[in-house]
Amino acid sequence: xxxxxxxxxxxxxxxxxxxxxxQQGQEVLVIDEPKAxxxxxxxxGLVNPxxxxxxxxxxxxxxxxxxxxxxxxxxxxxxxxxxxxxxxxYKIFSSIEEQNTWMAKSAGDGWNEFILGTYTQSINQPAVxxxxxxVLIGRGGYLQVAEMLRLLTEELLxxxxxxxxxxxxxxxxxxxxxxxxxxxxxxxxxxxxxxxxINNPYxxxxxxxxxxxxxxxLEVQNFAPECIYNKAxxxxxxxxxxxxxxxxxxxxxxxxxxxxEGRQELTERFSQITSQPFSLVNHLAGIRPAVRDRHxxxxxxxxxxQLHVFNGMGSKGVLMAPYLAQHFAAALISxxxxxxxxxxxxxxxxxxD
Ligand SMILES: Cc1cc2nc3c(=O)[nH]c(=O)nc-3n(C[C@H](O)[C@H](O)[C@H](O)COP(=O)(O)OP(=O)(O)OC[C@H]3O[C@@H](n4cnc5c(N)ncnc54)[C@H](O)[C@@H]3O)c2cc1C
Numbered sequence: 591x592x593x594x595x596x597x598x599x600x601x602x603x604x605x606x607x608x609x610x611x612x613q614q615g616q617e618v619l620v621i622d623e624p625k626a627x628x629x630x631x632x633x634x635g636l637v638n639p640x641x642x643x644x645x646x647x648x649x650x651x652x653x654x655x656x657x658x659x660x661x662x663x664x665x666x667x668x669x670x671x672x673x674x675x676x677x678x679x680y681k682i683f684s685s686i687e688e689q690n691t692w693m694a695k696s697a698g699d700g701w702n703e704f705i706l707g708t709y710t711q712s713i714n715q716p717a718v719x720x721x722x723x724x725v726l727i728g729r730g731g732y733l734q735v736a737e738m739l740r741l742l743t744e745e746l747l748x749x750x751x752x753x754x755x756x757x758x759x760x761x762x763x764x765x766x767x768x769x770x771x772x773x774x775x776x777x778x779x780x781x782x783x784x785x786x787x788i789n790n791p792y793x794x795x796x797x798x799x800x801x802x803x804x805x806x807x808l809e810v811q812n813f814a815p816e817c818i819y820n821k822a823x824x825x826x827x828x829x830x831x832x833x834x835x836x837x838x839x840x841x842x843x844x845x846x847x848x849x850x851e852g853r854q855e856l857t858e859r860f861s862q863i864t865s866q867p868f869s870l871v872n873h874l875a876g877i878r879p880a881v882r883d884r885h886x887x888x889x890x891x892x893x894x895x896q897l898h899v900f901n902g903m904g905s906k907g908v909l910m911a912p913y914l915a916q917h918f919a920a921a922l923i924s925x926x927x928x929x930x931x932x933x934x935x936x937x938x939x940x941x942x943d
Pocket of ligand 1: 599601602621629630633637673757758783784785786787801836874875876877878879900901902903904905906909
């Protein structure tokens with residue numbers, strides 16, 4: 591059997607790309623080493639169109655948000671199960687200065703569709719500490735990433751389209767027309783390995799910065815689940831009195847071990863949002879594939895036309911992957927150009943160095 595594509599890696603990037611290619615009639619074989627602490631499996635799953643301390647609208651939010659909404663609702667219809675939960679995000683001001691910065695920034699800005707309200711005083715939600723008010727952001731929400739991956743994995747396994755094992759580079763053979771891997775032949779191969787691309791001999795020159803993140807799952811009594819809350823950390827209500835609290839950022843020691851320091855940082859920040867007592871249910875760590883210029887990586891290898899990469903989603907894979915997978919699938923199938931902001935050609939000088 592000859593496939594159109596082999597996709598290596600079935601995290602958010604590989605899973606959404608493989609699904610998109612299959613929806614467009616392509617024959618796809620996925621190879622993924624199951625990994626309980628992959629970035630995708632530990633992610634809080636948040637989508638936020640207005641992020642960061644500087645209150646900037648997320649890059650390409652106008653394109654990413656509708657594509658994410660459409661993709662996840664299509665998946666929900668396909669599997670008959672809710673996976674994406676729309677929720678307002680309440681960004682709590684930490685000071686009068688921050689309130690002023692927001693007021694100045696938002697005046698006359700063209701992002702009204704994302705802002706549901708601005709409050710200069712507490713909105714009086716049960717047990718929420720917001721003395722300086724905050725901004726209520728719309729069009730965001732969270733995805734049950736691990737559950738989505740479980741459903742997609744089961745379907746691929748049932749159809750014999752997933753090898754749940756580590757891809758062995760030594761078994762890869764490149765010919766002028768195609769790629770051979772063990773007994774499998776495909777026209778093209780796409781690497782979606784997350785941060786592990788740093789060990790890939792064909793793409794290790796890409797400037798991926800493995801960035802550790804830790805996240806907690808807490809059980810909190812009598813705490814408001816109406817919104818996702820944000821003040822230094824995100825507090826995402828995941829049902830039944832449970833909340834995901836994340837995340838930390840650590841470039842210096844990118845391993846997948848949850849640490850006491852991470853737990854302390856997250857619980858302290860959580861306690862600034864509410865003084866409700868809580869108990870720890872789970873503590874996870876994973877490694878994000880961040881990129882030097884904070885834009886994802888998609889494109890064809892400069893010397894091997896059958897090899898491609900789709901990676902670099904950083905801390906926004908849930909938001910960005912659906913749009914970018916659609917865009918990249920078109921490039922892979924019909925040869926259209928990958929947009930320059932994500933095209934790996936912007937780093938070709940590192941390959942030729
Ligand atoms: C703590 C934390 C919280 C986060 N919260 C959010 C959030 O709220 N919202 C958001 O949008 N993003 C969030 N992120 C970021 C998000 O997780 C990433 O953007 C995204 O998961 C990256 O997906 P990926 O598929 O590129 O990589 P990964 O999830 O790492 O997946 C790569 C897959 O490839 C497999 N693989 C790698 N090498 C091989 C090989 N040689 N052979 C076979 N298989 C291989 C791995 O086993 C894995 O299954 C968070 C990340 C962390 C760590």
